Amino acid sequence: MTDAAAxxxxxxxxxxxxxxxxxxxxxxxxxxxxxxxICFLIVLLxxxxxxxxxxxxxxxxxxxxxxxxxxxxxxxxxxxxxxxxFDTEYPRWLLTTMGVAVGATAxxxxxxxxxxxxxxxxxxRGSTYVGLAIYxxxxxxxxxxxxxxxxxxxxxxxxxxxxxxxxxxxTFLIPFCTWLLIGYFKSIPYExxxxxxxxxxxxxxxxxxxxxxxxxxxxxSAGIFAFTLSWNEFIYALAFIQSSEKKTVPVAIxxxxxxxxxxxxxxxxxxxxxxxxxxxxxxxxxxxYYVSSLTGAVKE
Amino acid sequence: xxxxxxxxxxQRPRQSALSRFFDNRTVLVFLCMLPAAxxxxxxxxxxxxxxxWLAFTDTQIGKSGEWVGLxxxxxxxxxxxxxNTVWWTTFYTVVATVGKxxxxxxxxxxxxxxxxxxxLLRAIILLPFIVPTxxxxxxxxxxxxxxxxxxxxxxxxxLHWRDTYIDFLGTPWNARxxxxxxxIWRGIPFVAITLLAGLQTISPSLYEAALLDGxxxxxxxxxxTVPLLMPIxxxxxxFSVLFTFTDFQLVYAITxxxxxxxxxxxxxxxxxxxxxxxxxxxxxxxxxxMIPFLVFATLFSYFAxxxxxxxxxxxxx
Numbered sequence: 001m002t003d004a005a006a007x008x009x010x011x012x013x014x015x016x017x018x019x020x021x022x023x024x025x026x027x028x029x030x031x032x033x034x035x036x037x038i039c040f041l042i043v044l045l046x047x048x049x050x051x052x053x054x055x056x057x058x059x060x061x062x063x064x065x066x067x068x069x070x071x072x073x074x075x076x077x078x079x080x081x082x083x084x085x086f087d088t089e090y091p092r093w094l095l096t097t098m099g100v101a102v103g104a105t106a107x108x109x110x111x112x113x114x115x116x117x118x119x120x121x122x123x124x125r126g127s128t129y130v131g132l133a134i135y136x137x138x139x140x141x142x143x144x145x146x147x148x149x150x151x152x153x154x155x156x157x158x159x160x161x162x163x164x165x166x167x168x169x170x171t172f173l174i175p176f177c178t179w180l181l182i183g184y185f186k187s188i189p190y191e192x193x194x195x196x197x198x199x200x201x202x203x204x205x206x207x208x209x210x211x212x213x214x215x216x217x218x219x220x221s222a223g224i225f226a227f228t229l230s231w232n233e234f235i236y237a238l239a240f241i242q243s244s245e246k247k248t249v250p251v252a253i254x255x256x257x258x259x260x261x262x263x264x265x266x267x268x269x270x271x272x273x274x275x276x277x278x279x280x281x282x283x284x285x286x287x288x289y290y291v292s293s294l295t296g297a298v299k300e
Numbered sequence: 301x302x303x304x305x306x307x308x309x310x311q312r313p314r315q316s317a318l319s320r321f322f323d324n325r326t327v328l329v330f331l332c333m334l335p336a337a338x339x340x341x342x343x344x345x346x347x348x349x350x351x352x353w354l355a356f357t358d359t360q361i362g363k364s365g366e367w368v369g370l371x372x373x374x375x376x377x378x379x380x381x382x383x384n385t386v387w388w389t390t391f392y393t394v395v396a397t398v399g400k401x402x403x404x405x406x407x408x409x410x411x412x413x414x415x416x417x418x419x420l421l422r423a424i425i426l427l428p429f430i431v432p433t434x435x436x437x438x439x440x441x442x443x444x445x446x447x448x449x450x451x452x453x454x455x456x457x458x459l460h461w462r463d464t465y466i467d468f469l470g471t472p473w474n475a476r477x478x479x480x481x482x483x484i485w486r487g488i489p490f491v492a493i494t495l496l497a498g499l500q501t502i503s504p505s506l507y508e509a510a511l512l513d514g515x516x517x518x519x520x521x522x523x524x525t526v527p528l529l530m531p532i533x534x535x536x537x538x539f540s541v542l543f544t545f546t547d548f549q550l551v552y553a554i555t556x557x558x559x560x561x562x563x564x565x566x567x568x569x570x571x572x573x574x575x576x577x578x579x580x581x582x583x584x585x586x587x588x589x590m591i592p593f594l595v596f597a598t599l600f601s602y603f604a605x606x607x608x609x610x611x612x613x614x615x616x617x
Binding site for chain 2: 033036037040041043044045047048050051054062063065070071107110111112114115117118122124130134137139140141142143144145146147148149150151152167168170171174175178202203204228231232234235238239249250251253254263265268269271272275276279280283284287288290291294295
């Protein structure tokens, strides 16, 4: 598909690209390409650098720009992290977030695989309309759903439980994953399934033994995307969870660590850094899958 | 003879009635669609309808409401905070989207050059998109602190461009521009990476041909890059407009709508009135009031740009 075509195009374009640009002098290229690119990188990464060094700065250094160069750390300290891990419920929040993200991802993947298989391979009457409806569901933003969902969650007795989040996150995960997986199933040759059908395999056997193993890259992409989306989710977690120990990391940092008028910047930044690390690490292992799902989804 | 005939009639002797039941296409389609359709109908379609109904009631937290007709809409239409919010949400969406697309397209064009460590660069650039928005918003909150802002420090103590520290979040307009800057920062990677994918599908031979014909780099950009990028641009723009208009996290984390309600987006105002304020009916009315804007923005950005694709006579995919 398009994803497969992109790298192939790259390798073709490179030698030609060089001759094409040979009239441009090296210094001109430096000013028009490298300089703006470095500015972009600095602006995009600076908040993270700032987050990281603030997390390891002692308080005295943090609030005194006169005697210390604020861009570097003089005496690194783990006090902020220690405070976060032992004086607050941060480990619990991390565990809750992890549990909710894993649960919601698993549930959405299960539902999406079956739905995508039905829409793309079983081709029932009206399957294109069902596909369209799922696409439209992706366009419904959580910001207009959270109030009625909050009343529903309350009536179902799920208010203030992680189950409320595991059940509501699929509303934005399923449309995306299904859409992505339909694209992947499309790229698997149908002949393989026909062969298996002739050999007497049932539809479910085909799904389990043939289609799913071939769609593993798609499953990974969808899984990563779903995981990061549920880790980052904020508005449902803010609206449906009340007690401190059941909050997810993004909500807890904002509502539990911000106390009084004097902000504990060190602890806040340490919390943000630790909360970002799991997704960042997870993401770094699967960058290529992530990028392909992001771009593939837009191209579909 | 007899044995052979029996063999033919029992083609698949291992299959039980249950597995034959699961192999029936209608049953299978139903079972496969059940989890996804069930979850979406219960937690998406039903709440969407419920939201409309709640908007016409005076429901409060802990008190089931009664039908009040258009009362909620009448009251928010006379509410200066709400009208201000509608205006600011539109302004925020337009300015932030223009900024994101101008800078994102520029970054995509830069990344499309022959660069070393291309995939590493791409991975680094996506970071602001990966990290939870609220957490990077907290970092911005610190960058915008009136006393310890490193931006002010840079301008005042290092570059000597200003004499006083900037009060980023203290006055309405400063706060608004600060929020727009944070939103653009967060949106650039998504736009850049998706447009880069679009750029990579444009055949280099088109540029070569244009170069031979003596086209300038602006002409090549205007006549080749822009038209061929239009279909993907339309999709990315639709999503970007949709998610900027309904943004919640950035504003809630950085200003919570302040100072004096000047930076409330419709989503944060709906939350403010509906959940902590307890006026579920009014909150739902504000949320419902977003829908016409969303439908309009989606249709506009999609059709205004996607039309180009038909004019070129290209087939879908």
